[in-house]
Amino acid sequence: MPDMTPLPGQTIYVAPTDGTPLEETGTVDTSAPPEGQWKEAWKQLRSNWIFWVSAVLLVIIFIVVLFPGLFTDINPRQAQLSRSLEGPSADHWFGFDRQGYDVFSRVVYGARASVTVGILTMLFVTVVGLLTGAVAGFYGKWVDTAISRVADIFFAIPLILGAIVLLSTLNNVWSNRGYWGGVLAVVLVLAVFGWPQMTRIARGAVLEIKSLEFIDAARAIGATKRSNLWRHVIPNSLAPVIVTATVSLGVYIVAEATLSFLGIGLPPSVVSWGNDIAAAQSQVRSGNNLHVLFFPAGALAITVLSFMLLGDAVRDALDPKAKKS
Amino acid sequence: MWWYVGKRLLQAIPVVLGATLLIYAMVFLQPGDPILALFGEKPVSESVKAELEAQYNLDQPFIIQWLLFLGGALTGDFGLSFSGQPVADLIGRAFPVTLKLALMALVIEAVLGIIAGFYAGLRRGKIFDSTMLVVSLLVIAVPIFVLGFMLQLVFGVQLQWAPATVGGDASFQRLILPAVVLGLVSFAYVLRLTRTSVVENLGADHVRTARAKGLSETEVNRKHVLRNSLIPVVTFLGADLGTLMAGAIVTEGIFNIPGIGNLAYQAVLRGEGPTVVSVVTIMVLVYVVMSLLVDLLYAALDPRIRYA
Numbered sequence: 001m002p003d004m005t006p007l008p009g010q011t012i013y014v015a016p017t018d019g020t021p022l023e024e025t026g027t028v029d030t031s032a033p034p035e036g037q038w039k040e041a042w043k044q045l046r047s048n049w050i051f052w053v054s055a056v057l058l059v060i061i062f063i064v065v066l067f068p069g070l071f072t073d074i075n076p077r078q079a080q081l082s083r084s085l086e087g088p089s090a091d092h093w094f095g096f097d098r099q100g101y102d103v104f105s106r107v108v109y110g111a112r113a114s115v116t117v118g119i120l121t122m123l124f125v126t127v128v129g130l131l132t133g134a135v136a137g138f139y140g141k142w143v144d145t146a147i148s149r150v151a152d153i154f155f156a157i158p159l160i161l162g163a164i165v166l167l168s169t170l171n172n173v174w175s176n177r178g179y180w181g182g183v184l185a186v187v188l189v190l191a192v193f194g195w196p197q198m199t200r201i202a203r204g205a206v207l208e209i210k211s212l213e214f215i216d217a218a219r220a221i222g223a224t225k226r227s228n229l230w231r232h233v234i235p236n237s238l239a240p241v242i243v244t245a246t247v248s249l250g251v252y253i254v255a256e257a258t259l260s261f262l263g264i265g266l267p268p269s270v271v272s273w274g275n276d277i278a279a280a281q282s283q284v285r286s287g288n289n290l291h292v293l294f295f296p297a298g299a300l301a302i303t304v305l306s307f308m309l310l311g312d313a314v315r316d317a318l319d320p321k322a323k324k325s
Numbered sequence: 326m327w328w329y330v331g332k333r334l335l336q337a338i339p340v341v342l343g344a345t346l347l348i349y350a351m352v353f354l355q356p357g358d359p360i361l362a363l364f365g366e367k368p369v370s371e372s373v374k375a376e377l378e379a380q381y382n383l384d385q386p387f388i389i390q391w392l393l394f395l396g397g398a399l400t401g402d403f404g405l406s407f408s409g410q411p412v413a414d415l416i417g418r419a420f421p422v423t424l425k426l427a428l429m430a431l432v433i434e435a436v437l438g439i440i441a442g443f444y445a446g447l448r449r450g451k452i453f454d455s456t457m458l459v460v461s462l463l464v465i466a467v468p469i470f471v472l473g474f475m476l477q478l479v480f481g482v483q484l485q486w487a488p489a490t491v492g493g494d495a496s497f498q499r500l501i502l503p504a505v506v507l508g509l510v511s512f513a514y515v516l517r518l519t520r521t522s523v524v525e526n527l528g529a530d531h532v533r534t535a536r537a538k539g540l541s542e543t544e545v546n547r548k549h550v551l552r553n554s555l556i557p558v559v560t561f562l563g564a565d566l567g568t569l570m571a572g573a574i575v576t577e578g579i580f581n582i583p584g585i586g587n588l589a590y591q592a593v594l595r596g597e598g599p600t601v602v603s604v605v606t607i608m609v610l611v612y613v614v615m616s617l618l619v620d621l622l623y624a625a626l627d628p629r630i631r632y633a
Contacts, residue, residue, distance in 0.1 A: 153343035156609045158571030161589060162348070165601055168593045169351050254468050258575060261470045262590065281474060297471045305466040 044317035051313035057306040074102045076109040113272035118253035124191035129198020137206030151196035162193045205237035239318040247311035250304035273300045344609045352598040403603040423584035427569040430508035442519025461513035473506040473579045490581040503580040522554035563619035567612040
């Protein structure tokens, strides 16, 4: 220590070095790869109770969709006219509709058509939208112009209006299409008018990722354009696409119900929530028999709500910035 | 800015052309003879059939049919419906009804959504906020036709506060209940959007500055928070007008309103091609014009955005 004799009236304070030793505060393993976006998101998601509520609901719904027989022994197409419009009771929780169908059984078996339409439409839209959007955003120039203009054309036609027109044409060309044919027709029609939305989202995400430095770095170490697109750009643009897909699933389920309500969606022979809600309308006119409307509508609402809440939770997890608001 | 408007209008031309071609193909490129369908079981003489085919241009190749339709549409002539009325007249009667309904729904959702969203945002996490969040989720999750039906039952049939159906008389009073139903879903979106935007603005630097220079809380909220929060809301509302008009098809069905959605729906069921194509064309035009207006509005409201 240098000589620091204080002048008269002066005090010099020196912090004692022994009191504050440098301690090891933990080790950082610099060789380990950084925790990925997905692992971080999963951590976030795990601590969000909304995620757990919607996940549990969705698991239950999926079990109902896959194994309806576990929940009821009653055939949804077995009409007991003698019990027409009977209210809920201990043996028949949701009562009977006008045809004498057991409403609980209808709700359980109706889940399959509604959820299948939602999931298949979402898959179609996501695959087509992701590919077109990624190619448009990544290659740019005339490819982008061509894809974007075509997407604009489909986007400009309102979903329900376009779906009604296309479905009525399909009804003429391909009538009598049975259960899965009926489901597939609705899926195709919703996908035809639904994909541009996903194209726009994917294109925007790709444009953002494309301009980041690590893409240039990958180019510099010799990645080809195509491998860059598949290995770096697309995987890193997935977050907004996944969020939109989850939320839109609920939208497509509602759209199916709307089309069935308009009498042009699934064939009447298909047991579905939309068909049952449509049929319930005329039975509830006077304000009686509300159970016929309430249960299928409630099942639909809970399902849609679960997908929307899941979408919200996933968004919060993938985009920490949005969480604050 | 005029350069931008011109560019956007030019870009819209292929969109409108493509969309009409698409719908035209969906309606007219299907097997089956619409003339025969028109007569049902009755026999048709060759000469009558030929005359009708010529009248509806069905004797022309598909692309020519479409071009003839477009040419007519440009001069306001949308052809004849199968019952012999000019489609332009049908649309002329139905369009104002739907426009009125959609505008009423827009006002309702805007006023209620902004007020509720503003207070929910100011009192984030409090009871009002949570209640509104639950309400908005329910409104979005329950299909509009179930909500419409319930409201019709409660207010139209049980309480008799409003007429249950509209029918031929599309007056202001009769359209209130349908307008509420139509605006409900968008109300939920306006509410959530306003709330998010208000919360964001409350933490913004310019609001802190406004507080620091001594403005009262009310003034800060009104002049600085609310005003700036409205930018995304107003653009949403602009885009929503087109959505409302197209979405009115369900509401018009429930309340029996003689609007454009009902017209299109009936025409689809009857296989009446010219009417269907014309209505969809009108809706596409509404969409294109509204999205252009929204973009311009956005620039007008937010000085950070300028179109060259």
